[in-house]
Amino acid sequence: MVKKVGKRKGIALTAILLALLLAGCGASAPAEPATPAQPPAAEPAAASEESMAAPRVIVDQLGREVELPESIDRVATDRILPFPSVYFLATGTAEQIVGMHPASKSAAENSMLATLAPEILNANTGFAAGDEINIEELLKLNTDVVYIRAESGQIDLYDKAGITTVAIGTTGVAAGDSLATINSWLELLDQIYDLDDRAKGIIEYGNRAEADIAAAVSDVAEKPRAMMLFNYTDGKPIISGKGFFGNYWLNATGAIDVAEDDLQGQSPVDMEQIYRWNPEIIYITNFTELMPEDFYNNTIEGLDWSQIEAVKNGQVYKIPLGIYRWFAPSGDTPLMLQWLAQKNHPELFTYDMSQILKDYYLEYYYYSLSDEEVEKILNPVREAAQGI
Incomplete structure (x- = not known):
């Protein structure tokens, strides 16, 4: 394990030894300023196992x-x-x-x-x-x-x-x-x-959640067509495509990624392309300040989202933010899998997401979430995208 001992501790120890040396001189100290003592000649100390x-x-x-x-x-x-x-x-x-x-x-x-x-x-x-x-x-x-x-x-x-x-x-x-x-x-x-140990536990939890979700959606005949809006720059939405995190999230939780065959990584797209995809569900990351109400109210300048299926059906979701933005890898990655699976297939995943959050944070972060904190995680604010 890497030592956590800082330089200040060595300085403090030297000061203590110097104080003890001066205290031992007592009243017999010379009137003139003393010359710094020279250490006695000695055989070199044997190197410790750690120093070697x-x-x-x-x-x-x-x-x-x-x-x-x-x-x-x-x-x-x-x-x-x-x-x-x-x-x-x-x-x-x-x-x-x-x-x-x-x-x-x-x-x-x-x-x-x-x-x-x-x-x-x-x-x-x-x-x-x-x-x-x-x-x-x-x-x-x-x-x-x-x-x-x-x-x-x-x-x-x-x-x-x-x-x-x-x-x-x-x-x-x-x-x-x-x-x-x-x-x-x-x-x-x-x-x-x-x-x-909690880090190792999170790895195990995530692997188990991924496997359970895959088994549950394996026989689903009709999967929802979904899109991950990663960012919004220069008047164009930046969409997540193949080889990017959004593609994994959708595939792993029983959705069809509408951008998979057309985009590699992340890329700006025009509205004509989005009309052709016509996703049934849109997920918005915390790497943009856009919120679901911007789509429902059709207030994104220069773009008309009103005819997109996800907007008409009220299925535009802001991705949560817990220990970090859930779109990216984080300690909350297993929770993202469960949250997305429930959004994509509410009929299959009927668990209480708020309770799952509370149990997870208590088990792995040793922290008891309040109802207000759960609400904050599941409904993050625009400001969380600042500095991008």
């Missing part, structure tokens, strides 16, 4: 061998936006997080992470904006490790500055399979920290 151990080297999700510092007391995360919440999940604290992306912080401020780990709100965000990283500002944070998005293509930027980085993959890890992605992140963190 090889440096800790892990393999990150770019396949790089990364030598980690002996102590990891200060970390930052760049545009790997869900990672602060996953770090908390794995380590049980966010105290070491001194820097993170503004979009991570806006999620934290409007999520349960701020309640479970309020120290996360002290993290600095001034080094990042959009896809840009200000290395000079990041260096001021004096980090031991920076967790970076593997697909960003910015490794050289950090390397030239002498910053130790661990690359975390997103859609490239498992072709957009959210459950496999979060499991891989936790397995990587297990190389660095001793994982809390």
Whole structure:
């Protein structure tokens, strides 16, 4: 396990020893300023087993061998936006997080992470904006490790500055399979920290939920046609397609992804394409400020959603936000599977989602959710998309 001992403890110990030495001199101390004492000559101390151990080297999700510092007391995360919440999940604290992306912080401020780990709100965000990283500002944070998005293509930027980085993959890890992605992140963190039992329990819960849902929907003859609206930029909706998280979510929970055959990853589309797809259900992520009422009231400038089946039938849903935005991999990924399965097939999944949330948070986050907090998770606010 990586030591959690910081530099300040060594300074404090030196001060104590110096105080004891001066106290032992008592009244016999010389009148003139004393010359600092020189340590007596001695045989070199035998190296401890720990000091002789090889440096800790892990393999990150770019396949790089990364030598980690002996102590990891200060970390930052760049545009790997869900990672602060996953770090908390794995380590049980966010105290070491001194820097993170503004979009991570806006999620934290409007999520349960701020309640479970309020120290996360002290993290600095001034080094990042959009896809840009200000290395000079990041260096001021004096980090031991920076967790970076593997697909960003910015490794050289950090390397030239002498910053130790661990690359975390997103859609490239498992072709957009959210459950496999979060499991891989936790397995990587297990190389660095001793994982809390709850993290391992969440992996097991998620695998079980995925299998149970797959079995339940396997014989369904008619599956709903659904669409994941990831973002909204420059007057166009950004839709999730094949190989992106939205595609996994829909396939895993018994829906037909209307964009699967036409889009790879995420892409802007025009309304004519959406008319052709005519989804029966629309899911809106927390990476956009758009809300269901914007579609029902047809107030999105320049776009007419009123003829889309999902809008006419009142099946436009904002994806929840708990420990993090549920669209992305997070500690709440198993809950996203259950929530989506119930929306897609309410006749099959009749469980009480509010109670499932309460049981899950008590079991894995050691926290008893109030009714108001459950409501906040299931109905997130627009502000949670700020900083994107």
